[in-house]
Amino acid sequence: MPHVITQACCGDASCVYACPVNCIHPTPDEPDFGISEMLYIDPSTCVDCGACVSACPVGAIVPGHRLSDEAARFADVNAGHYPGVEQSDTRFPVRTEWRLPMAPIVKPVALRGQAPDELRIAIVGSGPSAMYAADELLKHRQVKVTVYERLREPFGLARFGVAPDHESTRTVTNLFNEVARHPNIQILLNTEIGRDITLEELRSTHHAVLWAGGAPTDRPLQIPGVDLDGVQSATSVVGWYNGHPDFAYAAPVLSTERAVVIGNGNVALDVARIFTADTDRLASTTIDPTALAALRGSQIREVVVVARRGPEHAAFTLPELIGLADGGARVWVDPAELDGVDVAGITDPTIAAKVELLREISQRPRPAEPFIRLAFGQTPVKVLGSEHASGVEFVKTGTEEKSVIEAGLVLTAIGYRGRPVPGLPFDDDKGTVAHVAGRVVNDGEPIPGLYVTGWIKRGPSGFIGTNKTDSGETVANLLADAEAGALPRPGGAPVSV
Numbered sequence: 125m126p127h128v129i130t131q132a133c134c135g136d137a138s139c140v141y142a143c144p145v146n147c148i149h150p151t152p153d154e155p156d157f158g159i160s161e162m163l164y165i166d167p168s169t170c171v172d173c174g175a176c177v178s179a180c181p182v183g184a185i186v187p188g189h190r191l192s193d194e195a196a197r198f199a200d201v202n203a204g205h206y207p208g209v210e211q212s213d214t215r216f217p218v219r220t221e222w223r224l225p226m227a228p229i230v231k232p233v234a235l236r237g238q239a240p241d242e243l244r245i246a247i248v249g250s251g252p253s254a255m256y257a258a259d260e261l262l263k264h265r266q267v268k269v270t271v272y273e274r275l276r277e278p279f280g281l282a283r284f285g286v287a288p289d290h291e292s293t294r295t296v297t298n299l300f301n302e303v304a305r306h307p308n309i310q311i312l313l314n315t316e317i318g319r320d321i322t323l324e325e326l327r328s329t330h331h332a333v334l335w336a337g338g339a340p341t342d343r344p345l346q347i348p349g350v351d352l353d354g355v356q357s358a359t360s361v362v363g364w365y366n367g368h369p370d371f372a373y374a375a376p377v378l379s380t381e382r383a384v385v386i387g388n389g390n391v392a393l394d395v396a397r398i399f400t401a402d403t404d405r406l407a408s409t410t411i412d413p414t415a416l417a418a419l420r421g422s423q424i425r426e427v428v429v430v431a432r433r434g435p436e437h438a439a440f441t442l443p444e445l446i447g448l449a450d451g452g453a454r455v456w457v458d459p460a461e462l463d464g465v466d467v468a469g470i471t472d473p474t475i476a477a478k479v480e481l482l483r484e485i486s487q488r489p490r491p492a493e494p495f496i497r498l499a500f501g502q503t504p505v506k507v508l509g510s511e512h513a514s515g516v517e518f519v520k521t522g523t524e525e526k527s528v529i530e531a532g533l534v535l536t537a538i539g540y541r542g543r544p545v546p547g548l549p550f551d552d553d554k555g556t557v558a559h560v561a562g563r564v565v566n567d568g569e570p571i572p573g574l575y576v577t578g579w580i581k582r583g584p585s586g587f588i589g590t591n592k593t594d595s596g597e598t599v600a601n602l603l604a605d606a607e608a609g610a611l612p613r614p615g616g617a618p619v620s621v
Contacts, residue, residue, distance in 0.1 A: 126170035127177065128202050130195045131443040131451075132184035132292035133162035135589030136299075142179035145171055149205075161441040161474060162587075164205040181299040182588075183292045194450045201442065204473050232265045238609030239266060245602070246330040247271045248317055251280020252588045253578025254336035255300040257595035262306045264603065270330070271311040272321070275369060278304070278311055280338060282588060284368040287394040288409035289401065290447075296588055323547040331611040332573045332602055335557060335564075336595075339542040339579035345386060349507025350536070353377075358385060358395045358537035365398055365419075367412035375415070378422040380532025384516050386504050387537035388431040389439040393496075395535060396427040397453050400494040425493040428529055431500045432521055435465055435482050438500070442474050445481055454491035457482050457498045502527070507534055540584035548574065556583055562598025563605075573612045575602050 129139075129148070140148050140163070147169035150160030165176070165185070176185045188199055235243065243266045247254045250273040261267045277283055279300050286293050304311055317323055326333045342357040349355070354377050363371030376383075383399060385392045398406070403420045431438060435457075438445075448455045462483055470476040482498070502518040508528065509515070515530040542557070544550040549558040549566045557576045558565050564574035577598040578591055586594075605611055 126167040126172055126188055126202075127165055127174065127185050128188050128191060128195075128199050129163055129165055130184050130186060130191070130198045131447045132182045132290070133443060133587075133589075134182050134184070134293060134296055135160065135163060135587040136181050136296070136592055137163065137589055138179040138181060138592075139163065139176035139185060142175040144173060144175060145169055147171075148176060162443050164202045166206045167199075167203045168206065181296045183295055194447075194452075197446050197450055198443075201446070201477060204477060207473070232263055234265050235267075235603060235607055237607030239603075239606040240331065240611075240613075241266060243267045243332075243606055243611075244330045244614060245269050246326045246333045247336055248326075248333065249273065249280060249336035249338060249578070250278035250311060251336060251338055251578065251591075252282050252296070252300075253338075253581075253591035253595050254334075255279065255282075255303050256592045257334055257336060257577050257599050258306075258309055259303045260596055260599040261603075262303065262308055267308060269309040271309065272315045272317060272326070273311060273313050274316040276314055278313065284366045285362060286366075286588075287362070287398060288366060288411040289398070289406060290394075291409060293588070294410065318546060323545075327573060327612070329614050330573075331606065331614055332575060334575045334577060334598065334602065335545060335548060335580060336576070336578045337542075337545060337580050339540040339555065339584040341541050341543050342536065343539040343541045345504065345536040345538055347504055347506050349509065349513065352507055352509050352513045353511060354380075354509070354513035354532055355507055355534045355536070358387070358391050358535040359540065361395050361535060362391060365411055365415035367415075372414075375418055376535070377533045378418055378424055381423060381425045382529070382531040383424050383427045383533040383535065384529050384531040385427060385429045385535045385537055386516070387439070387539070388429050388498065388500075389537060389539070390441055390444045392429050392535075392537035393440050393444050393448060395537070396429050396496045397448060399424055399427050400454055400496055402452075422494075424533070426495060426497060428497045428499055428531070430502050430504070430516075430518065430529070431498075432503045433501065434521075435462055435479050435500050436470060436475055438478055438482075442478050442481075445478055448496070449481055449485055454493075454495035455485060455498065456488065456490050456495055457486040459483075459486040461498070461500050462486055540579065542580045542583070545580070548576070554583060556580055562601050572605075572610060 147166040148163050245261055250271050258269050261269055279297050282297050342359050360371050360374040361376050364374040385396055465479055467476050467479050501521045503521045505517045505519055507513050507516055513534045515528050516534055518527050542555040551558045557580050559576050562575050563570040564576055575598050577595045582594055
């Protein structure tokens with residue numbers, strides 16, 4: 125029986141390199157690893173060798189005959205992306221069309237051309253994009269990497285942004301720990317650029333600076349009432365229950381019977397799931413002890429996750445929805461939410477699978493409290509209340525039909541946004557550092573020795589593994605510049621902080 129990729133998939137794509145028959149792809153006809161919700165194994169091509177299992181950094185791949193009940197649906201999800209694909213189908217020629225920007229290098233290689241004998245690189249940030257970049261850089265003998273991390277622990281959203289009950293996804297930090305053990309890398313924690321060391325000091329002591337600072341702020345929801353007590357971002361709640369030091373005092377109001385989450389991406393579903401989860405089960409995870417104690421006393425009975433658009437445009441991923449539906453979460457959809465949605469008219473297999481699963485959930489009995497309710501087609505107009513939030517007024521999207529959901533806690537979850545970095549050109553419209561293929565630019569011209577990767581480069585999109593492809597592009601250009609002699613020469617040794 126072929127192997128199957130399950131919910132934990134992070135898009136890292138190490139499995140693609142390991143597969144000897146090229147049977148792992150984002151979709152049958154889309155080669156872009158940066159936009160797919162997950163990777164899928166073609167069951168007609170898989171030879172069941174298991175090479176992908178050891179390559180996967182998060183344990184997302186299992187033999188089909190060993191799927192747990194919670195993951196059983198993924199056998200159909202994988203197969204559903206290859207309808208009519210036969211073993212001899214020429215759309216998947218081995219090792220040609222499905223190549224990532226940088227192939228893996230087993231042994232360190234030497235840079236050529238005008239590259240210096242020792243190439244010193246500073247990386248700002250230590251999240252997934254930073255660690256994937258470091259991994260690529262350290263495959264070259266001359267490279268010495270110093271990582272500057274503002275927080276007390278490394279790995280960014282891989283440590284502080286993944287839900288504590290998604291334990292398999294968190295195992296990607298094992299890969300990053302392996303990178304951190306390399307003799308040519310140094311990670312400096314509690315070191316903030318601008319406070320402990322300046323960007324100019326980094327530039328003066330390194331051949332190149334690679335900024336991987338992420339997108340640390342939320343997109344603001346610009347409606348009246350968002351400044352009331354009881355309104356906060358879902359991101360702050362994620363940081364709170366994950367023990368992020370920036371959100372130690374961001375405890376949400378849990379003394380209300382209903383919470384409303386505006387937005388329905390994966391972060392929204394994560395927060396809703398944690399709010400309604402069995403706290404005894406959460407106790408065995410990495411959840412922050414203070415947050416766990418607060419959740420044990422929570423009075424929330426319902427979490428309503430509200431989206432502006434219809435079910436066919438849901439922002440959450442299919443794996444996240446499957447995790448809710450089959451993983452023991454109490455989730456429900458009013459059947460009326462799916463009126464007028466025709467699955468037969470949906471050509472994208474992922475979207476069709478989402479809608480079909482939502483319809484299946486809607487046919488289940490309304491679950492016991494506390495539970496999650498998914499709502500669609502409602503645009504928020506204002507948060508109600510005088511000093512504290514008491515609810516949200518919505519209009520049915522595209523109409524003037526109004527409705528109110530009463531709630532004492534309102535969370536906004538409409539996305540992340542990068543913030544300007546002193547010393548780097550910033551594209552305010554996109555919320556990213558101005559760049560071309562990872563080279564930081566000013567008025568379209570590359571600034572020698574400055575590079576960018578991750579969310580601050582491409583915007584807050586994709587998954588953990590998306591950063592591997594993204595960082596690969598930036599590192600390839602950085603190394604090409606090194607070999608072309610286009611990098612500045614540092615004036616001294618790196619500053620010790």
